[in-house]
Amino acid sequence: MVSGKNVLVAAALVFALISHSEGIIGGREAAPHSRPYMASIQVQEGESLKHECGGSVIADQWVMTATHCLLSGSAGRKIVLGVHSLSEPEETKQTFDILEYYNHPDFNVLNYDNDIALIKLDRPFNASEAVAAVEYLRTGGTNPGLGAEVEAAGWGSLDNLGSRPDKLKEVVIEVFSSSRCRRSDYYGKLFTSNMMCAHKLCPEPCNQPQRKEDTCDGDSGGPLLYNGTVVGITSYGGKKCGQIRKPGIYTIVSHYTEWIDNTMALQPNAAPDQSS
Structure with missing residues (x-):
């Protein structure tokens, strides 16, 4: 397990090689609430909440995200579902406290291997057109191939x-x-068999100065989908977003089905492992 002071020291060292989190370069605005499984992990900043990481709703009280989003713990953080605009009041928004969180016990802060975590919300969400769970690829399923x-x-x-x-x-x-x-x-050796990488070169004429579409700072923990199923978790990329030789890196979800099932099957009153 990774914990405490060692995590923070190692994390500071690894930031020289990889970015802390991921987001979107290029792309387009999504249709409002067309991705009802999207979760925004937000942290208290003054009197308001600020988006910090992404996640995906996978069950009525569970959100899947990246371990490195929770290295400093859950204090001061909320989970907001049903979001399209971060700033505008939306009747669709549902805000939750974090009841429990589980970082993968084999997470490696040196290369972000096993970068997957589960968050248990303080109550089940109210299902609607704006809030719904998404399927994730299970062990034995076929991951997307090259291209x-x-x-x-x-x-x-x-x-x-x-x-x-x-x-x-x-x-x-x-x-x-x-x-x-x-x-x-x-x-190099940072890349493991638990990871897949992806990006897209920007077609000419390209209006992106980075010359490709990719993920960037701010959306670690969010889902990577193939045919509507979550196959990856946004983990990390290059120190500068959009570099040709630094595609975004995603945790392969199907490698963790047993851990996901076992974690969500814990008794409601079981004490969470907060040392991960």
Whole structure:
């Protein structure tokens, strides 16, 4: 398990190689509430809440996200569902406290291997057109192959300057070669068999200065979908978003079915493992 002071020290070191979180570069604004499984993990900032990470609703009281989104714990954080605009009042929004959270016990802060976490909400959500669970690929399922189109969504940065959208964005990208991501001029030994990488080169004429569409700062924990099913969790990418040799990295969800099932099957009153 990873915990306490060692996590913070190691995290500071690894930031020289990889970004803290992910978001959307390129893409377009999503149709309002067209992705009802999207969750916004928000942190108290003054008298308001600020979007910090993404997540996906996978059961009536459970959100799946990335471990590195919760390294400092759940204090001061809320989960908001039914969101399209972060700033506008929306009747569809449902806000939750975090009852329990479970970081994967084998998370490696040095390369973000096993970057998956589960959050138990303080109550089940009220199902609506704006809030609903999404299916995730289970063990034995077929992951998308090289060149397959996959979708990511979130409220992350639009560029390397850190400008953030107010409304949910989405992007279609392509699965990239794992063997190339393992090369030393890409990610080298940081890249493991629990990860897939994806991005999309921007077609000419390209209006993106980074020359590709990708994920960026602000949407770690959000889902990567293939044919409407979650196959990945947005984990990390290059220090600068949109670099050609630093595709976004995603945790392969189907590698964790047993852990997900066992975690959600815990008795309601069981004490959560907060040391992960």
